[in-house]
Amino acid sequence: MAAVATAGAVVAVTAGVALTWPRPDAPTPPPPAAAAPTPLNCVLTLPSEPADVELRVLNGGVPAARLQSTAVALRERGFSLRFTQTAADPETTTVLRYGPAAIGAAHLMRAELHGDVTMRFDPAHRDKAVDVILAPSFDRLATPTEINQNLVTAGEPTAPPQC
Template identity: 45%
Template sequence: MLLDLAEDVRRAPLAPAAQIRARGRTRARRRTTLAATGLTLVAAGAGTAALRLAGDQPPPASSPPPAAAPADPCAGLDLSLPADPGDIRVRVLDGAATAGLDQTVVRDLRERRFTQAIAAGEAAGRTDEVAILRYGPEAVGDAVVLRAMLRNQAVLQFDPGRDGAVELVVGDGFRRLATATETNQALVEAGKPTPPPECR
Protein backbone atom coordinates (compact mmCIF):
# COMPACT_ATOMS: atom_id res chain seq x y z
CA MET A 1 0.00 0.00 0.00
CA LEU A 2 2.86 2.34 0.81
CA LEU A 3 4.37 1.48 -2.55
CA ASP A 4 1.13 2.50 -4.27
CA LEU A 5 1.06 5.84 -2.42
CA ALA A 6 4.66 6.57 -3.36
CA GLU A 7 3.88 5.73 -6.98
CA ASP A 8 0.88 8.16 -6.92
CA VAL A 9 3.04 10.96 -5.53
CA ARG A 10 5.69 10.40 -8.14
CA ARG A 11 3.11 10.48 -10.92
CA ALA A 12 1.34 13.68 -9.61
CA PRO A 13 2.08 16.69 -11.85
CA LEU A 14 4.25 19.28 -10.14
CA ALA A 15 3.50 22.97 -10.68
CA PRO A 16 6.34 25.07 -12.02
CA ALA A 17 8.43 26.91 -9.39
CA ALA A 18 7.35 30.32 -10.68
CA GLN A 19 3.70 29.44 -10.17
CA ILE A 20 4.39 28.30 -6.60
CA ARG A 21 6.21 31.52 -5.80
CA ALA A 22 3.33 33.56 -7.25
CA ARG A 23 0.85 31.74 -5.05
CA GLY A 24 3.03 32.48 -2.02
CA ARG A 25 3.11 36.18 -2.85
CA THR A 26 -0.68 36.28 -3.24
CA ARG A 27 -1.14 34.70 0.19
CA ALA A 28 1.32 37.17 1.71
CA ARG A 29 -0.58 40.11 0.18
CA ARG A 30 -3.85 38.77 1.57
CA ARG A 31 -2.36 38.47 5.05
CA THR A 32 -0.97 42.05 4.86
CA THR A 33 -4.33 43.40 3.68
CA LEU A 34 -6.20 41.59 6.44
CA ALA A 35 -3.74 42.84 9.04
CA ALA A 36 -4.07 46.44 7.81
CA THR A 37 -7.85 46.14 7.79
CA GLY A 38 -7.74 44.83 11.34
CA LEU A 39 -5.59 47.76 12.48
CA THR A 40 -7.94 50.23 10.81
CA LEU A 41 -10.93 48.68 12.58
CA VAL A 42 -9.09 48.76 15.92
CA ALA A 43 -8.17 52.43 15.42
CA ALA A 44 -11.74 53.29 14.44
CA GLY A 45 -13.03 51.48 17.51
CA ALA A 46 -10.61 53.37 19.73
CA GLY A 47 -11.72 56.67 18.19
CA THR A 48 -15.38 55.82 18.77
CA ALA A 49 -14.62 54.88 22.37
CA ALA A 50 -12.76 58.15 22.87
CA LEU A 51 -15.70 60.08 21.45
CA ARG A 52 -18.05 58.14 23.69
CA LEU A 53 -15.91 58.93 26.73
CA ALA A 54 -15.71 62.59 25.74
CA GLY A 55 -19.49 62.64 25.38
CA ASP A 56 -19.84 61.30 28.91
CA GLN A 57 -17.88 64.22 30.34
CA PRO A 58 -19.88 67.19 31.60
CA PRO A 59 -19.66 70.24 29.36
CA PRO A 60 -17.06 72.77 30.41
CA ALA A 61 -18.36 75.23 32.96
CA SER A 62 -19.46 78.43 31.30
CA SER A 63 -17.82 81.60 32.44
CA PRO A 64 -19.84 83.50 35.06
CA PRO A 65 -22.00 86.32 33.74
CA PRO A 66 -20.42 89.74 33.97
CA ALA A 67 -21.14 91.55 37.18
CA ALA A 68 -23.91 94.03 36.94
CA ALA A 69 -22.76 97.56 36.72
CA PRO A 70 -23.22 99.46 39.95
CA ALA A 71 -26.28 101.68 40.10
CA ASP A 72 -25.67 105.27 39.09
CA PRO A 73 -25.57 107.29 42.35
CA CYS A 74 -26.64 110.38 40.44
CA ALA A 75 -29.66 108.89 38.68
CA GLY A 76 -32.69 111.14 39.06
CA LEU A 77 -30.58 114.21 39.85
CA ASP A 78 -32.92 117.23 40.11
CA LEU A 79 -31.24 120.65 39.98
CA SER A 80 -34.43 122.71 39.83
CA LEU A 81 -35.38 125.13 42.61
CA PRO A 82 -38.76 124.38 44.21
CA ALA A 83 -41.59 126.66 43.20
CA ASP A 84 -42.85 126.97 46.78
CA PRO A 85 -41.32 126.32 50.24
CA GLY A 86 -44.31 124.11 50.95
CA ASP A 87 -42.97 121.62 48.37
CA ILE A 88 -39.85 120.97 50.43
CA ARG A 89 -39.89 118.02 52.80
CA VAL A 90 -37.49 118.51 55.70
CA ARG A 91 -36.83 116.40 58.80
CA VAL A 92 -35.18 118.33 61.63
CA LEU A 93 -32.86 116.62 64.13
CA ASP A 94 -31.27 118.11 67.22
CA GLY A 95 -27.49 118.03 67.13
CA ALA A 96 -26.95 120.81 69.68
CA ALA A 97 -26.56 120.98 73.41
CA THR A 98 -29.78 122.97 73.71
CA ALA A 99 -32.68 120.58 74.23
CA GLY A 100 -35.77 121.13 72.07
CA LEU A 101 -33.92 123.21 69.46
CA ASP A 102 -35.32 120.98 66.70
CA GLN A 103 -38.88 121.90 67.77
CA THR A 104 -38.03 125.60 67.69
CA VAL A 105 -36.55 125.34 64.17
CA VAL A 106 -39.59 123.42 62.88
CA ARG A 107 -41.90 126.12 64.23
CA ASP A 108 -39.85 128.88 62.59
CA LEU A 109 -39.75 126.99 59.27
CA ARG A 110 -43.50 126.55 59.23
CA GLU A 111 -43.93 130.30 59.84
CA ARG A 112 -41.94 130.74 56.62
CA ARG A 113 -44.32 128.39 54.74
CA PHE A 114 -42.21 125.22 54.99
CA THR A 115 -45.38 123.31 55.77
CA GLN A 116 -43.76 119.86 55.43
CA ALA A 117 -41.11 120.51 58.09
CA ILE A 118 -41.27 117.98 60.91
CA ALA A 119 -39.21 117.20 64.00
CA ALA A 120 -37.75 113.73 63.55
CA GLY A 121 -37.91 113.08 67.28
CA GLU A 122 -34.40 111.60 67.24
CA ALA A 123 -31.17 112.88 68.65
CA ALA A 124 -28.39 113.32 66.12
CA GLY A 125 -24.71 113.27 66.90
CA ARG A 126 -23.69 116.57 68.41
CA THR A 127 -21.99 119.01 66.03
CA ASP A 128 -20.40 122.44 66.42
CA GLU A 129 -21.58 123.45 62.92
CA VAL A 130 -24.50 125.82 62.35
CA ALA A 131 -26.28 122.92 60.67
CA ILE A 132 -25.75 119.88 58.45
CA LEU A 133 -28.02 119.28 55.46
CA ARG A 134 -28.19 115.69 54.18
CA TYR A 135 -29.93 115.28 50.84
CA GLY A 136 -30.33 112.90 47.91
CA PRO A 137 -30.40 113.27 44.11
CA GLU A 138 -34.04 114.41 44.08
CA ALA A 139 -33.50 117.23 46.58
CA VAL A 140 -30.50 119.23 45.33
CA GLY A 141 -32.57 122.38 44.77
CA ASP A 142 -34.39 121.91 48.11
CA ALA A 143 -31.05 121.74 49.94
CA VAL A 144 -29.91 124.97 48.25
CA VAL A 145 -33.05 126.80 49.49
CA LEU A 146 -32.69 125.45 53.04
CA ARG A 147 -29.00 126.40 53.08
CA ALA A 148 -30.01 129.94 52.07
CA MET A 149 -32.38 129.95 55.09
CA LEU A 150 -29.21 129.32 57.15
CA ARG A 151 -27.30 132.15 55.34
CA ASN A 152 -25.29 129.55 53.37
CA GLN A 153 -23.55 128.43 56.56
CA ALA A 154 -24.81 124.82 56.65
CA VAL A 155 -22.58 121.90 55.64
CA LEU A 156 -23.97 119.99 52.66
CA GLN A 157 -23.74 116.18 52.66
CA PHE A 158 -24.89 114.35 49.54
CA ASP A 159 -26.31 110.85 50.11
CA PRO A 160 -27.29 109.01 46.89
CA GLY A 161 -29.46 106.55 48.83
CA ARG A 162 -31.61 109.21 50.47
CA ASP A 163 -35.18 109.86 49.37
CA GLY A 164 -36.61 113.25 48.45
CA ALA A 165 -36.67 114.56 52.03
CA VAL A 166 -33.83 116.74 53.33
CA GLU A 167 -32.45 116.02 56.78
CA LEU A 168 -31.51 119.13 58.74
CA VAL A 169 -29.29 118.57 61.78
CA VAL A 170 -29.22 121.72 63.91
CA GLY A 171 -25.83 122.20 65.59
CA ASP A 172 -24.36 124.28 68.41
CA GLY A 173 -23.46 127.05 65.94
CA PHE A 174 -27.11 127.74 65.07
CA ARG A 175 -28.56 131.08 66.16
CA ARG A 176 -31.61 131.80 64.00
CA LEU A 177 -33.10 131.36 60.55
CA ALA A 178 -32.52 134.05 57.96
CA THR A 179 -35.11 136.70 57.17
CA ALA A 180 -36.77 136.77 53.74
CA THR A 181 -34.31 139.44 52.56
CA GLU A 182 -31.30 137.53 53.88
CA THR A 183 -32.59 134.34 52.25
CA ASN A 184 -32.93 136.05 48.85
CA GLN A 185 -29.43 137.50 49.14
CA ALA A 186 -28.04 134.07 50.04
CA LEU A 187 -29.80 132.51 47.04
CA VAL A 188 -28.25 135.10 44.72
CA GLU A 189 -24.82 134.41 46.20
CA ALA A 190 -25.27 130.64 45.82
CA GLY A 191 -26.33 130.87 42.19
CA LYS A 192 -28.06 128.06 40.33
CA PRO A 193 -27.94 124.62 41.91
CA THR A 194 -25.04 122.51 40.64
CA PRO A 195 -24.43 118.76 40.84
CA PRO A 196 -22.78 117.62 44.06
CA PRO A 197 -19.06 116.71 43.80
CA GLU A 198 -19.96 113.01 43.64
CA CYS A 199 -21.87 113.65 40.36
CA ARG A 200 -19.39 115.86 38.54
Protein backbone atom coordinates in the same frame (compact mmCIF):
# COMPACT_ATOMS: atom_id res chain seq x y z
CA MET B 1 -15.31 64.40 -5.71
CA ALA B 2 -15.38 62.83 -2.23
CA ALA B 3 -11.64 63.29 -1.90
CA VAL B 4 -11.90 66.98 -2.75
CA ALA B 5 -14.71 67.48 -0.22
CA THR B 6 -12.74 65.65 2.48
CA ALA B 7 -9.62 67.70 1.75
CA GLY B 8 -11.64 70.92 1.92
CA ALA B 9 -13.09 69.92 5.29
CA VAL B 10 -9.64 69.10 6.65
CA VAL B 11 -8.29 72.47 5.49
CA ALA B 12 -11.25 74.33 7.07
CA VAL B 13 -10.92 72.54 10.42
CA THR B 14 -7.15 73.03 10.48
CA ALA B 15 -7.50 76.76 9.72
CA GLY B 16 -10.15 77.16 12.40
CA VAL B 17 -8.03 75.41 15.03
CA ALA B 18 -4.96 77.44 14.06
CA LEU B 19 -6.83 80.71 14.43
CA THR B 20 -8.38 79.89 17.80
CA TRP B 21 -5.48 77.96 19.38
CA PRO B 22 -3.85 80.07 22.15
CA ARG B 23 -0.39 81.33 21.32
CA PRO B 24 2.08 82.37 24.03
CA ASP B 25 3.26 85.40 22.05
CA ALA B 26 -0.22 86.76 21.41
CA PRO B 27 -1.57 89.41 23.78
CA THR B 28 -4.51 88.35 25.88
CA PRO B 29 -7.68 90.31 25.33
CA PRO B 30 -8.64 92.73 28.11
CA PRO B 31 -11.32 91.57 30.53
CA PRO B 32 -14.81 92.83 29.79
CA ALA B 33 -15.46 96.29 31.17
CA ALA B 34 -17.47 96.49 34.36
CA ALA B 35 -20.98 97.73 33.89
CA ALA B 36 -21.25 101.47 34.33
CA PRO B 37 -23.12 102.47 37.48
CA THR B 38 -26.68 103.53 36.97
CA PRO B 39 -26.80 107.32 36.79
CA LEU B 40 -28.71 109.02 39.58
CA ASN B 41 -31.86 110.98 38.81
CA CYS B 42 -30.68 114.30 40.22
CA VAL B 43 -33.25 117.07 40.67
CA LEU B 44 -31.57 120.47 40.39
CA THR B 45 -34.64 122.68 40.02
CA LEU B 46 -35.49 125.00 42.88
CA PRO B 47 -38.88 124.31 44.43
CA SER B 48 -41.51 126.87 43.47
CA GLU B 49 -42.67 127.26 47.08
CA PRO B 50 -41.61 126.14 50.56
CA ALA B 51 -44.49 123.62 50.77
CA ASP B 52 -42.68 121.63 48.05
CA VAL B 53 -39.73 121.12 50.41
CA GLU B 54 -39.96 118.24 52.86
CA LEU B 55 -37.72 118.61 55.92
CA ARG B 56 -36.66 116.33 58.74
CA VAL B 57 -35.35 118.42 61.62
CA LEU B 58 -32.85 116.56 63.79
CA ASN B 59 -31.09 117.55 66.96
CA GLY B 60 -27.34 117.72 66.40
CA GLY B 61 -26.65 119.22 69.82
CA VAL B 62 -28.76 122.39 69.73
CA PRO B 63 -30.72 123.25 72.90
CA ALA B 64 -34.23 121.76 72.87
CA ALA B 65 -35.96 125.16 73.07
CA ARG B 66 -34.10 126.42 69.98
CA LEU B 67 -34.92 123.19 68.16
CA GLN B 68 -38.63 123.63 68.93
CA SER B 69 -38.72 127.30 67.99
CA THR B 70 -36.90 126.64 64.72
CA ALA B 71 -39.36 123.88 63.81
CA VAL B 72 -42.28 126.23 64.50
CA ALA B 73 -40.68 128.99 62.41
CA LEU B 74 -40.07 126.60 59.49
CA ARG B 75 -43.70 125.49 59.57
CA GLU B 76 -44.78 129.13 59.63
CA ARG B 77 -42.66 129.74 56.54
CA GLY B 78 -44.63 126.99 54.80
CA PHE B 79 -42.15 124.09 54.75
CA SER B 80 -43.46 120.53 55.00
CA LEU B 81 -41.91 119.44 58.23
CA ARG B 82 -41.42 116.10 59.89
CA PHE B 83 -40.11 117.24 63.23
CA THR B 84 -38.20 114.77 65.27
CA GLN B 85 -36.28 115.11 68.49
CA THR B 86 -34.27 112.01 67.71
CA ALA B 87 -30.73 113.06 68.35
CA ALA B 88 -28.39 112.79 65.42
CA ASP B 89 -24.69 112.52 66.08
CA PRO B 90 -23.47 115.79 67.60
CA GLU B 91 -22.25 118.21 64.95
CA THR B 92 -20.00 121.26 65.11
CA THR B 93 -21.93 123.11 62.38
CA THR B 94 -25.46 122.79 61.12
CA VAL B 95 -25.70 120.09 58.44
CA LEU B 96 -28.04 119.66 55.48
CA ARG B 97 -28.07 116.03 54.38
CA TYR B 98 -29.86 115.31 51.10
CA GLY B 99 -29.99 112.93 48.18
CA PRO B 100 -30.34 113.14 44.40
CA ALA B 101 -34.06 113.97 44.52
CA ALA B 102 -33.52 116.96 46.84
CA ILE B 103 -30.57 118.92 45.43
CA GLY B 104 -32.70 121.97 44.55
CA ALA B 105 -34.60 121.74 47.85
CA ALA B 106 -31.33 121.60 49.82
CA HIS B 107 -30.04 124.60 47.88
CA LEU B 108 -33.15 126.59 48.87
CA MET B 109 -32.96 125.36 52.47
CA ARG B 110 -29.32 126.46 52.71
CA ALA B 111 -30.46 130.01 51.96
CA GLU B 112 -32.96 129.80 54.85
CA LEU B 113 -30.29 129.10 57.48
CA HIS B 114 -28.11 131.77 59.03
CA GLY B 115 -24.44 131.04 59.68
CA ASP B 116 -22.20 128.11 58.84
CA VAL B 117 -23.89 125.14 57.19
CA THR B 118 -22.27 121.97 55.88
CA MET B 119 -23.90 120.48 52.78
CA ARG B 120 -23.72 116.64 52.67
CA PHE B 121 -24.82 114.92 49.49
CA ASP B 122 -25.64 111.24 50.07
CA PRO B 123 -26.36 109.22 46.90
CA ALA B 124 -28.05 106.54 49.03
CA HIS B 125 -30.54 109.08 50.43
CA ARG B 126 -33.35 108.15 48.03
CA ASP B 127 -36.32 110.21 49.22
CA LYS B 128 -36.91 113.89 48.52
CA ALA B 129 -36.60 115.00 52.14
CA VAL B 130 -33.77 117.20 53.37
CA ASP B 131 -32.39 116.39 56.82
CA VAL B 132 -31.67 119.55 58.80
CA ILE B 133 -29.32 118.69 61.65
CA LEU B 134 -29.10 121.67 63.99
CA ALA B 135 -25.77 122.01 65.79
CA PRO B 136 -25.09 123.99 68.98
CA SER B 137 -23.70 126.85 66.84
CA PHE B 138 -27.08 127.33 65.12
CA ASP B 139 -28.74 130.51 66.39
CA ARG B 140 -31.48 131.53 63.94
CA LEU B 141 -33.07 131.34 60.53
CA ALA B 142 -32.14 133.92 57.90
CA THR B 143 -34.27 137.03 57.40
CA PRO B 144 -36.11 137.46 54.07
CA THR B 145 -33.41 139.87 52.88
CA GLU B 146 -30.66 137.43 53.88
CA ILE B 147 -32.49 134.60 52.09
CA ASN B 148 -32.57 136.58 48.85
CA GLN B 149 -28.91 137.54 49.23
CA ASN B 150 -27.97 133.93 49.96
CA LEU B 151 -29.81 132.70 46.86
CA VAL B 152 -28.12 135.28 44.63
CA THR B 153 -24.70 134.51 46.10
CA ALA B 154 -25.14 130.74 45.73
CA GLY B 155 -26.39 130.89 42.14
CA GLU B 156 -28.09 127.93 40.49
CA PRO B 157 -27.87 124.47 42.08
CA THR B 158 -25.17 122.28 40.56
CA ALA B 159 -25.00 118.51 40.31
CA PRO B 160 -22.56 116.70 42.60
CA PRO B 161 -19.97 114.51 40.82
CA GLN B 162 -22.06 111.38 41.51
CA CYS B 163 -24.90 112.69 39.32
